Amino acid sequence: MKGVDSGHRMLVLRAGPVSVRLGVRTCVSVLVLLLLGAGVGVLALGTGQFTLPPDQVVEVLTGGGSRAARLVVLEWRLPRVLLSLLLGAALGVSGAVFQALLRNPLGSPDVLGFGTGAFTGVLLAMVFVGRGFAVTATGALVGGLATAAAVYLFAYRRGVQGFRLIVVGIGVSAFLTSLNQWFLIRVNLQTAMAAAVWGQGSLNELGWAQVGPAVAVVGALALVLLGLGGRLRTLELGDEAAAALGVRVGPVRLAYLAVGVALTAAATAVAGPVSFVALAAPQLARRLAGTAGIALAPAAATGALLLAGSDFLAARAFAPTTLPVGVVTVALGGVYLVWLLAAQGRRGR
Numbered sequence: 099m100k101g102v103d104s105g106h107r108m109l110v111l112r113a114g115p116v117s118v119r120l121g122v123r124t125c126v127s128v129l130v131l132l133l134l135g136a137g138v139g140v141l142a143l144g145t146g147q148f149t150l151p152p153d154q155v156v157e158v159l160t161g162g163g164s165r166a167a168r169l170v171v172l173e174w175r176l177p178r179v180l181l182s183l184l185l186g187a188a189l190g191v192s193g194a195v196f197q198a199l200l201r202n203p204l205g206s207p208d209v210l211g212f213g214t215g216a217f218t219g220v221l222l223a224m225v226f227v228g229r230g231f232a233v234t235a236t237g238a239l240v241g242g243l244a245t246a247a248a249v250y251l252f253a254y255r256r257g258v259q260g261f262r263l264i265v266v267g268i269g270v271s272a273f274l275t276s277l278n279q280w281f282l283i284r285v286n287l288q289t290a291m292a293a294a295v296w297g298q299g300s301l302n303e304l305g306w307a308q309v310g311p312a313v314a315v316v317g318a319l320a321l322v323l324l325g326l327g328g329r330l331r332t333l334e335l336g337d338e339a340a341a342a343l344g345v346r347v348g349p350v351r352l353a354y355l356a357v358g359v360a361l362t363a364a365a366t367a368v369a370g371p372v373s374f375v376a377l378a379a380p381q382l383a384r385r386l387a388g389t390a391g392i393a394l395a396p397a398a399a400t401g402a403l404l405l406a407g408s409d410f411l412a413a414r415a416f417a418p419t420t421l422p423v424g425v426v427t428v429a430l431g432g433v434y435l436v437w438l439l440a441a442q443g444r445r446g447r
Contacts, residue, residue, distance in 0.1 A: 124396060135399065184312055184402070188361045189362065190400055193378075193379055193380045195357065204377070210271070213372075214275055215244060215246070215270075216241045216245070216366040221278060235368065236367075246359040248270060298370065301369050312368050372424050375401050408426040408430065409426075
């Protein structure tokens with residue numbers, strides 16, 4: 099039986115009884131994005147007060163180089179670069195999951211208020227427990243997950259519709275923003291300053307101690323997504339079509355929502371609320387890969403490149419002053435959001 103002509107060149111990979119169809123343009127796009135991300139990483143590893151050309155950076159990464167170069171590249175800079183790529187990929191996948199489920203380009207964890215809820219969790223942890231990476235990470239995780247649960251419950255009416263979830267998320271985010279401002283006014287100055295810095299989203303002062311847990315959590319969630327297979331693409335067809343194709347719509351959607359929330363919460367716990375990567379990466383990836391729907395691999399590669407590039411700008415654009423990466427992503431994301439809304443408005447005419 100001949101395969102359906104999708105209008106795109108396809109690669110078919112077979113391993114025993116399992117076969118996977120991959121679009122040629124999708125594969126090329128992911129490869130190019132990964133190479134660009136690696137290039138940004140090499141530039142970030144070689145620039146700063148101790149400058150190294152790219153060939154020496156590669157030499158260090160392959161086991162050579164001087165002792166000083168190895169110290170700077172491997173101990174000081176490499177953890178930050180790895181986290182920017184890993185957390186960017188996590189945010190890109192999270193945004194792709196939500197936009198596919200809600201079938202709306204605005205259906206992102208930023209808009210739904212999960213980052214704001216994580217900030218609330220951090221404030222509460224700082225006030226009632228204390229400061230420190232473990233405390234803030236736990237507070238961010240609990241706050242983000244609790245906010246997601248609240249948004250889901252408030253939006254549930256014999257099922258969850260995308261538009262209702264977005265509207266409820268905007269309302270919950272607005273309430274939590276006002277609550278966060280009240281906390282910042284009420285707490286002591288030192289706690290308020292520490293919370294405000296964390297709330298900008300930053301990869302500064304992160305090291306190997308954060309890389310291991312981040313890799314473990316994001317890797318485990320990636321395995322869960324692989325276990326769910328291609329059901330996300332099926333859910334994009336609509337609930338009735340997905341049910342007709344044998345998908346248990348309610349449990350599968352809830353599983354995807356849980357993974358998407360967990361990816362955002364994990365990234366926020368490590369780096370703070372980094373806005374707009376989850377919003378922009380899936381849409382940019384869809385255009386680059388030329389796919390009809392949201393694809394996870396291109397979204398991950400695009401998110402990794404966006405966050406790594408933004409962190410490079412944050413660290414080097416105003417050197418020796420280092421900006422929080424969230425400042426750069428907000429600036430770039432604001433421009434993208436205006437363009438997206440304008441494009442949606444023209445399409446609606």
